[in-house]
Amino acid sequence: MGHNPLHEGLVVAAHGRHYTVEMPDGSLRKCFPRGKKAGTAVGDRVVIEPQGADEGVIVRQLERRNLLYRSDEMRTKLFAANVDLLLIVVAVEPAFSDELIGRALVATRCAGIKPLVILNKVDLLAQLPAAQARIEKLRGLGLEVIELSALDTEQVNAKLLPLLKGRTALLLGQSGMGKSTLLNALVPKALAPTQEHSVALDAGKHTTTSTRLYHLPDGSGDLIDSPGFQNFGLSHLSAGNIERGFPEFEALLGECRFYNCTHLHEPGCGILAAVEKGTIARERHDLYKRLLAEHEDQNRY
Numbered sequence: 001m002g003h004n005p006l007h008e009g010l011v012v013a014a015h016g017r018h019y020t021v022e023m024p025d026g027s028l029r030k031c032f033p034r035g036k037k038a039g040t041a042v043g044d045r046v047v048i049e050p051q052g053a054d055e056g057v058i059v060r061q062l063e064r065r066n067l068l069y070r071s072d073e074m075r076t077k078l079f080a081a082n083v084d085l086l087l088i089v090v091a092v093e094p095a096f097s098d099e100l101i102g103r104a105l106v107a108t109r110c111a112g113i114k115p116l117v118i119l120n121k122v123d124l125l126a127q128l129p130a131a132q133a134r135i136e137k138l139r140g141l142g143l144e145v146i147e148l149s150a151l152d153t154e155q156v157n158a159k160l161l162p163l164l165k166g167r168t169a170l171l172l173g174q175s176g177m178g179k180s181t182l183l184n185a186l187v188p189k190a191l192a193p194t195q196e197h198s199v200a201l202d203a204g205k206h207t208t209t210s211t212r213l214y215h216l217p218d219g220s221g222d223l224i225d226s227p228g229f230q231n232f233g234l235s236h237l238s239a240g241n242i243e244r245g246f247p248e249f250e251a252l253l254g255e256c257r258f259y260n261c262t263h264l265h266e267p268g269c270g271i272l273a274a275v276e277k278g279t280i281a282r283e284r285h286d287l288y289k290r291l292l293a294e295h296e297d298q299n300r301y
């Protein structure tokens with residue numbers, strides 16, 4: 001009895017212990033990692049050995065362009081691989097978190113992924129100016145922002161499809177920002193349960209919690225969605241990585257007196273001086289301090 005021939009496939013869903021791998025003919029296989037270690041993420045290209053009609057074993061994974069992690073207090077987990085674009089979905093209402101955007105910005109700068117902010121629900125005209133004022137600050141950090149209403153499918157496609165063409169984008173958003181509505185507008189067959197549907201269908205019974213990759217209908221790009229994903233734990237990043245995650249620090253780093261300045265308490269620190277002057281926002285420096293502290297906590301033992 002010889003081995004089955006090996007095949008290359010794309011990991012389109014992660015379910016904890018097993019993965020869904022899409023084969024070149026479009027068929028899906030339920031695949032298990034060889035051995036105990038699961039070093040595979042959605043977006044990875046893998047070589048599998050087919051087993052039976054619709055299963056397989058992941059023999060190895062091909063080299064990846066980049067890898068995003070999501071870590072919590074407990075551990076660091078793989079999130080998604082080979083991502084070109086991080087779509088950070090925020091909304092005019094409810095209020096969005098600067099913290100999450102700041103963390104996403106650090107993660108993308110470290111992984112070499114382009115971040116793009118989507119301001120959703122611009123049809124809520126009364127609250128729009130206040131949201132736009134907050135968005136201006138993000139533009140000041142060099143973030144590109146696209147304004148749209150996810151309820152307007154035509155508008156969503158006109159604004160986003162050209163940017164998604166030939167790329168793999170990861171959707172990120174706090175609950176209520178309209179991420180599911182946006183996904184449904186781009187990939188109708190994804191049928192991501194929106195909040196209304198979840199309520200109608202009995203308290204979110206149909207909400208999936210696994211990370212999934214969807215192909216755009218015209219086949220010219222992929223979207224990765226990770227329901228229930230709220231925060232970007234970054235405790236796996238080094239202090240140098242965290243520093244690099246703050247674009248507004250970059251031009252000032254040369255002004256610190258000490259070459260290994262941590263920008264926390266050193267005399268002659270260019271960053272601290274800018275915070276005092278107000279040219280770097282204090283909330284941003286506070287986020288920097290929090291990320292460093294999380295990193296210290298994680299690496300203490």
Ligand SMILES: Nc1nc2c(ncn2[C@@H]2O[C@H](COP(=O)(O)OP(=O)(O)OP(=O)(O)O)[C@@H](O)[C@H]2O)c(=O)[nH]1
Binds near residue numbers: 123194228
């Ligand atoms: N006015 C307006 N409402 C929107 C828009 N997009 C989404 N919504 C509404 O906002 C609410 C939240 O949308 P969802 O798509 O469920 O939000 P989500 O980000 O997926 O939230 P979770 O399902 O909790 O993860 C729903 O009531 C949507 O109908 C929009 O462009 N304009």
Ligand SMILES: [Zn+2]
Binds near residue numbers: 261263264268269270
């Ligand atoms: Zn400094």
